Amino acid sequence: MTDDDIGAFVPGQTFRIDGAADGPLSGLTFAAKDLFDVAGRPTGGGNPDFARQNPVPTAHAWAVQRLLDGGASLIGKTITDEVSLGILGENVFFGTPRNTQAPDRVPGGSSSGSAAAVAAGLCDTAIGTDTGGSVRVPASFCGLYGIRPTHGALPLDGMLPQAPSADTTGWFTRDAATFRRVSEVMFGKAAPAALPNRLIVAVDAFGFVEPATADALRPMLDRLAAMIGDVREEMLAPQGLSVWGRAQRTLQPREAWETFKPWVERDNPALAFNVVRGLMLGASITDADAGWASLMRREARARLDYLLPPGTVLAMPTTPFPAPPKELPLPDQNAVREAILCLCAHGGLTGVPQISIPGANIGGLPVGLSLLAARGEDLALATVAEALETY
Amino acid sequence: MTDDDIGAFVPGQTFRIDGAADGPLSGLTFAAKDLFDVAGRPTGGGNPDFARQNPVPTAHAWAVQRLLDGGASLIGKTITDEVSLGILGENVFFGTPRNTQAPDRVPGGSSSGSAAAVAAGLCDTAIGTDTGGSVRVPASFCGLYGIRPTHGALPLDGMLPQAPSADTTGWFTRDAATFRRVSEVMFGKAAPAALPNRLIVAVDAFGFVEPATADALRPMLDRLAAMIGDVREEMLAPQGLSVWGRAQRTLQPREAWETFKPWVERDNPALAFNVVRGLMLGASITDADAGWASLMRREARARLDYLLPPGTVLAMPTTPFPAPPKELPLPDQNAVREAILCLCAHGGLTGVPQISIPGANIGGLPVGLSLLAARGEDLALATVAEALETY
Numbered sequence: 134m135t136d137d138d139i140g141a142f143v144p145g146q147t148f149r150i151d152g153a154a155d156g157p158l159s160g161l162t163f164a165a166k167d168l169f170d171v172a173g174r175p176t177g178g179g180n181p182d183f184a185r186q187n188p189v190p191t192a193h194a195w196a197v198q199r200l201l202d203g204g205a206s207l208i209g210k211t212i213t214d215e216v217s218l219g220i221l222g223e224n225v226f227f228g229t230p231r232n233t234q235a236p237d238r239v240p241g242g243s244s245s246g247s248a249a250a251v252a253a254g255l256c257d258t259a260i261g262t263d264t265g266g267s268v269r270v271p272a273s274f275c276g277l278y279g280i281r282p283t284h285g286a287l288p289l290d291g292m293l294p295q296a297p298s299a300d301t302t303g304w305f306t307r308d309a310a311t312f313r314r315v316s317e318v319m320f321g322k323a324a325p326a327a328l329p330n331r332l333i334v335a336v337d338a339f340g341f342v343e344p345a346t347a348d349a350l351r352p353m354l355d356r357l358a359a360m361i362g363d364v365r366e367e368m369l370a371p372q373g374l375s376v377w378g379r380a381q382r383t384l385q386p387r388e389a390w391e392t393f394k395p396w397v398e399r400d401n402p403a404l405a406f407n408v409v410r411g412l413m414l415g416a417s418i419t420d421a422d423a424g425w426a427s428l429m430r431r432e433a434r435a436r437l438d439y440l441l442p443p444g445t446v447l448a449m450p451t452t453p454f455p456a457p458p459k460e461l462p463l464p465d466q467n468a469v470r471e472a473i474l475c476l477c478a479h480g481g482l483t484g485v486p487q488i489s490i491p492g493a494n495i496g497g498l499p500v501g502l503s504l505l506a507a508r509g510e511d512l513a514l515a516t517v518a519e520a521l522e523t524y
Numbered sequence: 525m526t527d528d529d530i531g532a533f534v535p536g537q538t539f540r541i542d543g544a545a546d547g548p549l550s551g552l553t554f555a556a557k558d559l560f561d562v563a564g565r566p567t568g569g570g571n572p573d574f575a576r577q578n579p580v581p582t583a584h585a586w587a588v589q590r591l592l593d594g595g596a597s598l599i600g601k602t603i604t605d606e607v608s609l610g611i612l613g614e615n616v617f618f619g620t621p622r623n624t625q626a627p628d629r630v631p632g633g634s635s636s637g638s639a640a641a642v643a644a645g646l647c648d649t650a651i652g653t654d655t656g657g658s659v660r661v662p663a664s665f666c667g668l669y670g671i672r673p674t675h676g677a678l679p680l681d682g683m684l685p686q687a688p689s690a691d692t693t694g695w696f697t698r699d700a701a702t703f704r705r706v707s708e709v710m711f712g713k714a715a716p717a718a719l720p721n722r723l724i725v726a727v728d729a730f731g732f733v734e735p736a737t738a739d740a741l742r743p744m745l746d747r748l749a750a751m752i753g754d755v756r757e758e759m760l761a762p763q764g765l766s767v768w769g770r771a772q773r774t775l776q777p778r779e780a781w782e783t784f785k786p787w788v789e790r791d792n793p794a795l796a797f798n799v800v801r802g803l804m805l806g807a808s809i810t811d812a813d814a815g816w817a818s819l820m821r822r823e824a825r826a827r828l829d830y831l832l833p834p835g836t837v838l839a840m841p842t843t844p845f846p847a848p849p850k851e852l853p854l855p856d857q858n859a860v861r862e863a864i865l866c867l868c869a870h871g872g873l874t875g876v877p878q879i880s881i882p883g884a885n886i887g888g889l890p891v892g893l894s895l896l897a898a899r900g901e902d903l904a905l906a907t908v909a910e911a912l913e914t915y
Contacts, residue, residue, distance in 0.1 A: 182616075225573075225794050397797040398854040403616050406788040409800030417808070463789040 156204020194291025211246025547595020585682025
């Protein structure tokens with residue numbers, strides 16, 4: 134069905150657009166999740182009807198243009214969970230991109246094809262989107278470096294929105310040096326030379342994950358602690374990771390419904406059952422529930438402002454476990470998704486930057502360690518990742 | 525996309541299975557809605573994933589076998605709204621069967637292809653299903669004779685269920701004589717010679733429909749009154765047609781969700797947005813609401829037992845208006861569906877038999893007049909229809 138062995142690219146959407154000849158990324162290749170506009174090609178959003186029912190863009194998305202101007206060459210558009218509503222990377226129309234780092238497991242989503250393409254070595258980097266974990270989760274499951282940038286730090290022009298108060302553009306790489314180079318181009322400035330001087334370990338997050346995951350991440354956490362020096366244990370979410378998850382699961386689907394309602398009510402597209410079920414969850418959220426969730430968002434923001442002054446980095450597991458098996462029954466998928474959400478909700482709620490780095494292997498399955506910093510301190514995280522890779 | 529000009533048949537599902545040589549229906553042809561099993565062919569249910577994700581039947585459905593044994597020959601399987609969840613006859617996967625009697629209008633559903641095939645003269649009769657109006661509505665919109673039989677009177681083996689407490693197998697014809705012949709085969713006995721001796725006119729139903737529809741049906745109603753003699757005006761639903769509609773809209777989607785939940789949670793099929801939205805409505809109904817609806821069902825049954833002693837026929841408009849335009853925006857479709865439901869709800873709630881006969885034309889658009897009788901009096905309605913055709 135796809136043009137590549139990995140099933141990472143949208144059928145018919147492999148091509149080449151050369152980057153600037155003399156840019157800092159010249160010689161690198163990249164792929165773009167099919168939520169990003171590429172001039173003259175349909176933006177499919179992981180759904181055949183979406184591609185047919187919406188106009189073909191006439192300009193590149195900001196992020197695509199940014200990487201082309203930086204010298205990287207675009208080689209194709211990658212499969213995504215339908216309109217970015219999914220966390221496992223299984224698309225009933227386009228299939229499941231192969232996670233070469235964890236055979237027989239899902240790649241994670243919704244930036245599934247971008248992660249799978251980078252993990253398989255089909256390109257050097259790839260852009261994705263992260264609203265509720267859609268870069269962080271596949272980075273963890275595929276053993277990659279991946280970033281959810283500070284919310285609002287980068288223009289989202291030409292990127293299909295989902296929940297604008299939480300949407301971000303992120304990217305994947307296989308190594309920390311490339312990650313830092315791409316990040317510098319995206320943010321338009323150099324990563325700082327100095328490392329942060331304080332590390333917070335999110336004890337509630339380590340307590341929340343499966344014991345095997347917490348144990349496996351311990352050596353990498355110890356290396357990080359040794360490198361940074363000043364280490365303190367704190368709760369990330371005193372109100373409860375599950376409470377933050379609930380707030381995010383209230384605000385995000387509600388916004389997603391607002392985003393996609395005009396399309397689905399106009400064109401009545403075919404979508405996977407579980408995607409519509411998610412949209413309907415959003416449609417059913419009351420003003421009272423949304424009001425509560427907005428207050429909890431304020432508390433979460435205050436908590437991260439308190440925990441993360443400049444110069445501080447926070448470490449936590451990216452996901453509660455490595456990649457789950459493919460094709461779980463929907464009730465099992467829901468349980469997996471809810472658990473993942475508890476570890477990802479702070480991103481959409483607070484907008485702080487987060488990178489996931491290859492943290493450990495559990496029986497051959499990768500799982501990521503995440504680093505958070507204050508809003509705007511994205512490049513400091515790239516510096517930490519690169520230093521840690523060789524520490 | 526389909527094998528016929530009308531778009532009535534499922535692509536690849538036109539064929540011929542000869543009926544018994546010496547049956548009462550020998551020489552007639554029929555089609556079967558793609559909810560009925562035909563041995564060796566997938567039962568598609570109007571959804572490509574349903575066809576793929578379920579076993580191919582090894583035996584004919586009871587209704588198919590019954591007509592074959594009666595001498596009619598099967599010529600193909602017809603398009604249905606997805607898993608019978610729809611009343612307009614628009615299927616995003618298979619298109620909208622052409623309503624030759626009302627160009628540019630919907631054929632009505634969910635037995636859309638069966639009605640369209642008969643209306644276009646592609647076959648003499650066709651079987652459909654009626655849970656909430658799926659034979660009655662397309663019969664009205666396509667200017668056909670169509671029946672929703674007494675609930676429970678005919679075996680439903682090999683028919684894809686939707687809401688078993690309301691599911692029935694019905695059929696369409698273009699003329700009253702063929703309608704009576706097919707009905708006699710289905711019920712296995714002759715229609716009575718004597719006409720009913722009392723007519724009830726459902727004044728609330730005539731008051732509910734669009735004035736132009738009520739006016740247009742008046743001449744046929746007057747003929748019926750003249751033929752029967754004893755005429756009385758009564759309310760069909762003293763509690764409110766909209767209250768009966770609400771009860772049906774509570775019980776039916778809840779049962780439909782129970783029916784389809786195992787499939788959609790196992791296989792996560794692609795479905796039209798509005799179909800899943802309907803399923804999710806069913807999933808969201810509380811026990812308290814369902815309890816109330818069951819009590820109202822009891823009141824509706826008592827009302828029709830009171831109104832319809834043997835020998836009585838009740839007349840009402842089948843639909844509030846002729847066929848609406850195709851491709852209405854979903855909010856407009858919902859408004860149309862809700863209005864139709866108010867005139868159809870008594871079928872699922874009470875189980876009484878109902879036939880829709882060609883009642884009038886409004887600017888070239890057919891609209892049906894419906895006749896109801898006591899449970900088990902189905903063939904008396906065939907007798908009325910045939911007598912009225914030549915009265």
